[in-house]
Amino acid sequence: MSRLVFILNGPNLNLLGKRQPEIYGSDTLADVEAACRRIAEAAELEIRFHQSNREYELIDWIHEARDCAAGIIINPAAFTHTSVALLDALNCFEGPVIEVHISNIHKREAFRHHSYVSLRADGVIAGLGVAGYPLALQHMQRLLE
Numbered sequence: 525m526s527r528l529v530f531i532l533n534g535p536n537l538n539l540l541g542k543r544q545p546e547i548y549g550s551d552t553l554a555d556v557e558a559a560c561r562r563i564a565e566a567a568e569l570e571i572r573f574h575q576s577n578r579e580y581e582l583i584d585w586i587h588e589a590r591d592c593a594a595g596i597i598i599n600p601a602a603f604t605h606t607s608v609a610l611l612d613a614l615n616c617f618e619g620p621v622i623e624v625h626i627s628n629i630h631k632r633e634a635f636r637h638h639s640y641v642s643l644r645a646d647g648v649i650a651g652l653g654v655a656g657y658p659l660a661l662q663h664m665q666r667l668l669e
């Protein structure tokens with residue numbers, strides 16, 4: 525069975541560490557990737573870590589994951605609240621899906637309270653800062669055992 529997990533990040537997360545640090549913290553996306561790689565190595569998982577500001581690229585990676593990945597961890601960022609297309613793509617993926625948000629979207633503006641992706645996600649982590657990513661990966665490891 526595949527031990528490959530896709531970790532996908534949506535728009536503006538390339539600016540992590542510089543963007544609104546009072547909300548998203550001071551760690552960069554490279555820091556997040558490094559933390560995930562440490563967990564993956566210990567868990568004997570392989571990861572592909574991607575970020576895009578383009579909805580279609582995220583959809584294409586989800587399609588690619590259909591053929592080779594056991595699970596998907598996704599922070600869809602603003603597409604969380606708008607993208608039926610991402611939901612449809614995730615509905616074409618058979619393995620576990622964990623949705624991650626750095627901030628607690630339920631404590632923020634009303635338009636952030638709804639997630640299309642949550643209609644598919646097997647689990648959701650929100651508001652734990654970037655620590656949510658390694659936690660999601662540890663949980664993914666358990667799901668894939």
Ligand code: DHK
Pocket residue numbers: 535536537599601602603604624625626627628629636
């Ligand atoms: C990141 C974003 O860019 C926002 O658009 C979401 C999410 C929240 C996060 O907390 O990781 O609303």
